[in-house]
Amino acid sequence: GAGVSQSPSNKVTEKGKDVELRCDPISGHTALYWYRQRLGQGLEFLIYFQGNSAPDKSGLPSDRFSAERTGESVSTLTIQRTQQEDSAVYLCASSLVLRGETQYFGPGTRLLVL
């Protein structure tokens, strides 16, 4: 089926506003991951879902970040009261199962906080 999709592709927002980023994983993939990538940097792991459950939220940078997944499908990453340091590309990936298998990435959402 189709690959991982993310929306929006680009988001420009003002400091202090809330943003919601969406990820549609590959159908049937039970595991879903969110990463953040600042310009010229590597991937920073944020959170993973096994089904609809996120057992470990310690990778989220602050309590302004939250994520949920419903129906073992779509996931949303919400950033409240955005700050300029939140500017980055947010990447979503999914895999068939959790255990270290190949991850399939979406194209990312490029977030710019002014």
Added chain:
Amino acid sequence: SQQGEEDPQALSIQEGENATMNCSYKTSINNLQWYRQNSGRGLVHLILIRSNEREKHSGRLRVTLDTSKKSSSLLITASRAADTASYFCAVSSASGYSTLTFGKGTMLLVSP
């Protein structure tokens, strides 16, 4: 940290030459994977090598794994301008929950 660390950070070569990138890690692994990223967008999986494998080939790609040295290398033979991208290694730990931990990447520039 189990993070993969790529070396070099940047590599510039001419078309037709071979490109070699290295990755080191610190813990026991289930597998090690290499990904490619163009223009800061989504990563594309290239190849996965399991801890009990020593070498794997896919087209112009050759990956080696030395678990005694906790290192891997990615060789791209007969490089093309289209190979220009960032290349990341990612390790799947043998313990704990098994998300992947990515390195900071090697930026490869292949000039025509």
